[in-house]
Amino acid sequence: MHMAKRIIITIAGVLIIIGILGGIKGLQINRMIAIGSQSAPPPETVTTAVVRSESWETLIASVGSLEAVQGVMVTAELPGKVVRIAFEPGTKVKTGDLLLQQDTSSEEAQLRAAEAAVALAKLELERSRKLLATKAVAKAKYDTDDAQYKQTVAQIDGIRATIRKKTIRAPFAGSLGIRLVNLGQILNEGEPIVSLQALDPIFVNFSLPQQQFAQVKPGLKVRVTTDALAGQAIEGEITAISPAVDVATRNIRVQATVANSQERLRPGMFVNVAVVLPSQEEVLAIPSTAVLYAPYGDTVFVVGEKVSEKDVQPAKFIRQKIVQLGEKRGDFVAIVSGLDKGETVVSTGVFKLRNDQAIVVDNTLAPEFKLAPQPEDS
Numbered sequence: 001m002h003m004a005k006r007i008i009i010t011i012a013g014v015l016i017i018i019g020i021l022g023g024i025k026g027l028q029i030n031r032m033i034a035i036g037s038q039s040a041p042p043p044e045t046v047t048t049a050v051v052r053s054e055s056w057e058t059l060i061a062s063v064g065s066l067e068a069v070q071g072v073m074v075t076a077e078l079p080g081k082v083v084r085i086a087f088e089p090g091t092k093v094k095t096g097d098l099l100l101q102q103d104t105s106s107e108e109a110q111l112r113a114a115e116a117a118v119a120l121a122k123l124e125l126e127r128s129r130k131l132l133a134t135k136a137v138a139k140a141k142y143d144t145d146d147a148q149y150k151q152t153v154a155q156i157d158g159i160r161a162t163i164r165k166k167t168i169r170a171p172f173a174g175s176l177g178i179r180l181v182n183l184g185q186i187l188n189e190g191e192p193i194v195s196l197q198a199l200d201p202i203f204v205n206f207s208l209p210q211q212q213f214a215q216v217k218p219g220l221k222v223r224v225t226t227d228a229l230a231g232q233a234i235e236g237e238i239t240a241i242s243p244a245v246d247v248a249t250r251n252i253r254v255q256a257t258v259a260n261s262q263e264r265l266r267p268g269m270f271v272n273v274a275v276v277l278p279s280q281e282e283v284l285a286i287p288s289t290a291v292l293y294a295p296y297g298d299t300v301f302v303v304g305e306k307v308s309e310k311d312v313q314p315a316k317f318i319r320q321k322i323v324q325l326g327e328k329r330g331d332f333v334a335i336v337s338g339l340d341k342g343e344t345v346v347s348t349g350v351f352k353l354r355n356d357q358a359i360v361v362d363n364t365l366a367p368e369f370k371l372a373p374q375p376e377d378s
Helices: 002-038 105-133 139-166 210-215
Strands: 044-046 048-050 052-075 080-085 098-102 167-169 174-176 192-209 221-225 233-245 251-258 270-287 299-306 315-322 324-329 332-337 344-346 359-361
Touching: 052 174, 052 251, 098 192, 105 139, 139 167, 192 210, 192 270, 210 251, 221 251, 270 324, 315 359
Parallel strands: 044 359
Antiparallel strands: 048 344, 052 192, 052 270, 080 098, 098 167, 174 192, 192 251, 221 233, 221 270, 233 251, 270 332, 299 315, 299 344, 324 332
């Protein structure tokens, strides 16, 4: 009996001690919660940018392909054996430079025989002319000798034309491609020898929807970009517009001419084309890094100020606003709605911010935003 009382007393004592410890722990937790609710996280250091009004060029974008102003595959006009290759692949040539010589030994022998025949026919014609003056020869004989002389001269012209066709020269100045023939090879008529392209300037062919036909005209500036230019743009101008609309796509073919002095643009390349219209577009612009992109809507953090009783100066904070974005140019993006001119937005690091967060502005860390940035290694 006494043993049972001691056990009950012991259990009761343990429960009392547990209750006291639990109460003390609860008081500590409530005190920590109260302290935490009164404290605030330190302000985040950010960079800012002002929403500004800008005049942007009005552009019509398209995708085009490059074409040589003059380009041809040099081919053999007549069958013949290659006896001389006078060019190096990939080099530049001038108009009239010798590219390839076919065997003309047979034609040269025929030419010598024809020249002898011309000399003889000329003598016969001169003799007939003198005899005709004294009426010692019939007029028919003189006419026959005259025709014979002209025929032999024509034969010489034909042989020389054949020799010229087998002496293949550059029809215009340009850059040569890869050699497609070998010394001693028998060429057939029309067999390719080497590609010749005039690359400076170069044509840019692209299409525009028929709705934009009234906006384009010859002389408008175009800006061409491609991966081959490492971010650089080359400017040219529209030089031709097709008079007909493609019945399948309802697009208009447009051709521009751009300078290509370094020959970094090559026929067949795809390029991005922007037609620069004379009119300017007024937009509100902010750095594109100021936008927090999300599936439910794009937002920015607008900088504001609020005053508390313990602050000597107004504290800066941010509030999140949904915006509608427009066209992107360089490091900037246009704002269609959601912001007003003159508002200040956080320009970098928006992914780590939250609504109504305290901030400290330090624009010494702000990057330089450009409308037409250029790579450092360009």
